[in-house]
Each structure stands twice: as structure tokens, then as C-alpha cells.
Amino acid sequence: MASKPExxxxxxxxxxxxxxxxxxxxxxxxxxxxxxPNSAARDELVLLFRxxxxxxxxxxxxxxxPVEDLEQVASIALIKAVDRFDPAREVKFSTYATVTIxxxxxxxxxxxxxxxxxxxxxxxxxxxxxRAVSELNQMLGHxxxxxxxxxxxxxxxxxxxxxxEAMHAYSTTPLDAPTDEDKASPLNRIGANDDSLxxxxxxxxxxxxxxxxxxxxxxxxxxxxFKGMTQTQIAAELGISQMHVSRLLSGTLRKVRDRLGPLExxxxxxxxxxxxx
Amino acid sequence: MRGDISVSxxxxxxxxxxxxxxxxxxxxxxxxxxxxxxxxxxxxxxxCGQVLGLSSGATALTVNIGFLDHSLELTVSTDGTPAEAPExxxxxxxxxxxxxxxxxxxLQEGDVPAVRLIKSNRRAS
Numbered sequence: 001m002a003s004k005p006e007x008x009x010x011x012x013x014x015x016x017x018x019x020x021x022x023x024x025x026x027x028x029x030x031x032x033x034x035x036x037p038n039s040a041a042r043d044e045l046v047l048l049f050r051x052x053x054x055x056x057x058x059x060x061x062x063x064x065x066p067v068e069d070l071e072q073v074a075s076i077a078l079i080k081a082v083d084r085f086d087p088a089r090e091v092k093f094s095t096y097a098t099v100t101i102x103x104x105x106x107x108x109x110x111x112x113x114x115x116x117x118x119x120x121x122x123x124x125x126x127x128x129x130x131r132a133v134s135e136l137n138q139m140l141g142h143x144x145x146x147x148x149x150x151x152x153x154x155x156x157x158x159x160x161x162x163x164x165e166a167m168h169a170y171s172t173t174p175l176d177a178p179t180d181e182d183k184a185s186p187l188n189r190i191g192a193n194d195d196s197l198x199x200x201x202x203x204x205x206x207x208x209x210x211x212x213x214x215x216x217x218x219x220x221x222x223x224x225x226f227k228g229m230t231q232t233q234i235a236a237e238l239g240i241s242q243m244h245v246s247r248l249l250s251g252t253l254r255k256v257r258d259r260l261g262p263l264e265x266x267x268x269x270x271x272x273x274x275x276x277x
Numbered sequence: 278m279r280g281d282i283s284v285s286x287x288x289x290x291x292x293x294x295x296x297x298x299x300x301x302x303x304x305x306x307x308x309x310x311x312x313x314x315x316x317x318x319x320x321x322x323x324x325c326g327q328v329l330g331l332s333s334g335a336t337a338l339t340v341n342i343g344f345l346d347h348s349l350e351l352t353v354s355t356d357g358t359p360a361e362a363p364e365x366x367x368x369x370x371x372x373x374x375x376x377x378x379x380x381x382x383x384l385q386e387g388d389v390p391a392v393r394l395i396k397s398n399r400r401a402s
Contacts, residue, residue, distance in 0.1 A: 025368075055370045059319055098377035106315050133311055143310035161305050164314070165298060 025049070026092060033087040045082045046075075049097055053078040056101045060109070070105060077104035110134060128153045129163035209259045217252040224249060282342040288335050288355060296340050297321045303342045304349055309398045316378040317349070317396055323371040324353040324392045331366070331390040332357030347398050348380065354391035 025048055032048070035041035053074035061067045081100040085093055110133065132152045136144035146164070150157045210218055216238075223229045223237065231249070235242040284299050286292045297318045304314045325338055335357030343350035366372055366384060375394060376382045385391035 052370055052373065056374065059322060059374075094373045095377040098374050102316065102319065102374075102378065103312075106312065143312035145308045145310055146305040146314075147308055149311075157305065161302050164301065164305075164311070 026094065029093045030087065033085065033093070042082060045093075046079055049078055049082075049094065050075065052094065052097060053101055056098065056105065060105045065109065070108070073104055073108045074101050077101040080104070125155060125159050126163035126165075128155065129160055205260055206256060209256050212259070213252060213255065217248060217255075220245060220248055221252060281344070283339065284342075285337050285339040288329060288338045292338075293322065293325060296325065296338070300340065300342060300349075300351065303344075304396075304398075307344065307347075307349060307398055309349075309396075313396065313398060317351075320351070320375060320378050320394065320396065321353075323374050324351065324394065327366070327369070327371045327375065328353045328355050328390050328392050329357075330371075331360055331384075333360040334358060335390075345395070348395050350393065350395050352385070352391055352393045354385075354389050357390060359388075359390050 028048060029045060032041040032045045036045075054071055057070035057074040058067060060070050077100050078097055081093075081097040084100075085096050087093075089096075110130070129149055132149045133144060136148060136152055140148070144152070146157050146160050149155075150160045153160070155163070210221070213221070220234055220238070223234045224231070229237070231245045232242050235245045238245070282299065282303055284296060286295060300317050300321050301314050304317050309317070321340070325340075329335055329338070332355040335355035337356045339352075339354050339356070341352040341354075343352070372382075375392070378396070379394040380397045381395040383393055385393050
């Protein structure tokens with residue numbers, strides 16, 4: 001039976017049924033660790049603690065990453081934990097595995113970006129905060145404190161806390177949602193074309209501007225940059241001239257850029273694209 | 278030392294995020310690292326789930342945050358009566374996670390079901 005993401009509302013018996021690690025697991029784990037590097041023992045260890053990995057993965061659900069991805073991250077972390085665990089140390093494997101898996105899940109979110117459906121101001125702060133966290137992590141060699149982030153970003157501590165809250169925003173991400181025309185999400189397409197996080201961050205802002213555009217403008221953008229159609233093809237599709245498409249496109253791009261303000265937009269790429277229909 | 282913070286709210290999933298935020302903010306004032314704050318957010322979830330699992334007829338959850346030197350002490354309790362405690366609380370995943378992510382953990386025996394734990398700001402200690 002699948003465990004509910006919000007266990008809080010489950011009946012007590014469900015809680016126990018969903019979350020129990022077989023009491024014998026600890027002993028069995030000891031036996032198995034003694035037999036490593038036997039590969040059958042390793043496999044059984046991974047299997048034995050897979051429920052823990054899945055459970056932890058689900059605790060991170062609802063933050064904009066597919067549960068399957070999270071479960072995969074958790075499973076890989078579990079395997080790492082099995083391989084790195086030193087039974088001579090005075091710590092239970094389940095404890096060691098939990099710390100390892102949670103650490104990897106946290107890193108996954110930090111590396112990947114996250115769901116956005118929060119007020120724009122908070123959104124901006126949290127973008128700064130997230131960037132600062134990864135930069136400070138490298139600079140300082142440890143996870144930064146709120147105070148350190150505030151000094152680094154020039155924000156108040158309260159704003160940083162707000163930004164952290166936004167990073168944990170429990171919401172679905174619009175970029176992940178499949179578009180009407182096809183089953184793939186815009187995010188998938190962007191990821192396939194360019195995996196740099198910078199671009200992804202720009203698109204997060206672009207996305208909100210795109211929403212404000214008239215339907216036809218948005219459709220042309222979509223056909224041009226997501227479907228990869230040429231201006232001539234778009235013109236044929238919409239029954240207008242290629243020149244008209246060209247004018248509409250440059251007008252729309254200008255609008256998008258204006259509304260984005262000082263934020264860097266992937267404009268140079270788009271311009272280059274526009275010049276070569 | 279500073280005074281404690283105490284928050285009570287309905288034992289419903291949709292309010293859980295408030296407890297997470299309060300605890301996260303409290304930890305931030307103690308200069309906890311982002312990692313430690315993330316851990317605390319999970320701990321709040323698990324502790325609330327655990328305590329509710331041990332209660333019957335609970336309608337409210339209370340989290341008390343005590344400020345210690347370089348650490349926070351969280352006490353999560355309900356207004357319910359102790360349900361028959363599952364034999365294997367210590368083997369539950371929630372308990373495994375709680376003990377892995379906190380520095381000290383115990384189930385409070387008494388009139389109200391409660392879990393008490395301490396999370397230290399490792400870097401400062």
C-alpha cells in the first residue's frame with residue numbers, strides 16, 4: 001500500500017503499517033554487512049531498505065519534482081550508503097542511510113531548481129537566495145547560515161527566510177505542466193536544448209511574461225521557438241504573410257524583453273534565430 | 278536565555294507548513310545552517326505524524342520551541358489521550374528519521390502524547 005504524502009491525517013494503524021521497518025531488519029542488516037562485498041548481500045541490503053528510501057523521497061514530494069525522480073535519487077543514495085557504510089562505526093545503518101538519502105534529496109533540489117508559484121517579489125528574492133546558497137556553499141565550504149546569506153545578498157534576514165520559504169513552496173510548477181498542443185512540457189524541451197541552469201532561470205521569468213501576451217503572439221512564439229518552425233512555415237499555418245510573421249515576432253520579443261526589465265533574457269539567441277528564418 | 282515559543286493549531290495537514298515555517302524561522306534566528314533548517318522541516322513533519330499516531334481523539338497539535346545554547350529543543354504534543362502505543366515505535370521509519378536528523382530524541386511518557394527532541398547547530402558547537 002502506498003504511503004500518503006501527508007501522514008498527519010492517516011489513522012494511527014495506517015501510520016504504523018506504512019512506516020514500519022521490519023524489526024528484524026537491523027539484525028539482518030548486520031548479517032548482510034558482514035558478508036559484503038558479496039553482491040547478493042549488497043542487493044538484499046538495498047532491497048531491505050528500499051522502503052525507507054521511498055518513504056524519504058515522498059517526504060520531498062510536492063515541491064515541484066516528480067516523485068519518480070525523487071525515488072530514483074533516493075535509491076541511488078541508498079546504494080551509496082550501503083557501499084560506504086562502515087559497520088565498525090557506532091551508528092545504525094538506518095540512521096546512516098537516512099542522513100545520506102536526505103542529503104542527496106536536498107542536493108537534488110538545490111541542483112535542479114524548484115516549483116514557482118509565489119508572488120514575484122518573493123520569487124526574485126528566492127532566486128537570489130538560491131544562487132547565494134550554492135555560491136556560499138563553495139566559498140565557505142559549509143552550508144551557509146541565514147545571516148551569511150543576508151550579508152551576501154544585501155537582503156534582510158527576514159527576506160532571506162521568506163526566500164527560503166519560497167524555495168520550499170508547496171505548489172505545482174507551471175513549467176512542468178504539459179502544454180495543450182502536445183504531451184511534452186516546455187521544461188522538457190528547454191532541457192533538451194540547453195541544460196544550463198542560467199537559461200532555465202531566465203525562462204522562469206519569461207514564462208510569467210508569456211502569460212500576459214495575446215494568444216496569437218504566444219502561438220507564434222511557440223511555433224517558432226518550441227516547434228522550431230520557420231517563419232515561412234508559420235505564415236502558411238496561420239494564413240498570413242512571412243513579413244507579417246516577422247513583424248509580429250520582433251514586436252512580441254521586444255514586448256517580452258521590456259517586461260522582463262533588467263533581467264537578462266535569452267535575447268541574443270532569439271535575435272540570432274530571428275535573423276535566420 | 279530567550280523565552281520559549283509555543284504554537285498550537287488544528288491537527289490538520291494543511292496547517293503543518295505553518296509549524297515548519299515557525300520552526301525554520303526560529304532556527305534561523307539561532308544561526309542554524311540551511312542544511313540544519315532543512316532537516317528541522319522534515320523533523321517537524323515526522324514528529325507531528327508520530328505524535329498523532331500515538332494519540333487518540335487529537336484535535337490540536339502544539340509545538341514548543343525552547344532555545345538552548347547552540348540548539349533548539351522541540352516538544353511536539355497533542356491534546357488527545359495516549360492511544361495504545363505501538364510496540365515498535367522505535368522501529369518505525371518516522372522514528373528512524375527523527376533519530377537520524379536530531380541529536381537527542383525521546384518519547385515523553387505522561388498524560389499527553391509528546392515527542393521531545395533536540396537539534397543542535399553543529400557548526401556553532
